[in-house]
Amino acid sequence: MQKIYKSEVVLKHHDELSNIIDNAVNTTQHHDIFGDSYTWSYGKYNIFGFTSATKVFYDLFCELNAIVYDYNGTNQPLWMQSWLNYHEKDGLLDWHGHQWPIHGYISIRPHNTKTIFRNPDYEVINEVGNVYIGPGYREHKVISDKNTQFDTNRITIGFDILKDVPSHALTGNIGLIPFPQINRMSS
Secondary structure, eight states, X not given: OOEEEEOHHHHHHHHHHHHHHXXXXXXXXXHHHHTTOSSTTGGGOOHXXXXXXXXXXXXXXXXXXXXXXXXXXSOOOOEEEEEEEEEOGGGXXXXXXXXXXXXXXXXXXXXXXXXXXXTTTEXXXXXXXXXXXXXXXXXXXXXXXXXXXXXSOEEEEEEEEESSOOGGGXXXXXXXEEOOOOOOOOO
């Protein structure tokens, strides 16, 4: 079952989060590492490491931790990979899936978009502060109204959660990190 939470951190610090991301993606050193796609480079980094020197992303990490453990409903150890989706209107994600038990995303600057899921079919209207979380094996894509113009890039943070890490998962994905329950909400 899927669920939508509201991020108090995003709602209170929307502009600050957007500015940090806009500034980070426009640095030459990051472009050299990720090329034109932070999304498809998800295994090369974790967004919370990428933004680790900022208090607001620390708070968002803690809030996401509480959301994920609430959704999962157990205290079992979890691992997370998390990446930036930073897209112009013509670069929105087409049909794709995630081979992980749990998948979700945080809407920071979603513009006028929806995420369409199939099997089962449903849609999520993306709003600032939404944290979608659900089963990971559902194909989905992002669409926008044809009349909508983006004056800035769309920003969401995607995340996948793994419950059991097989030994082969430890190679090749440096974006996958331990995600222990920290029992702390944002300040």
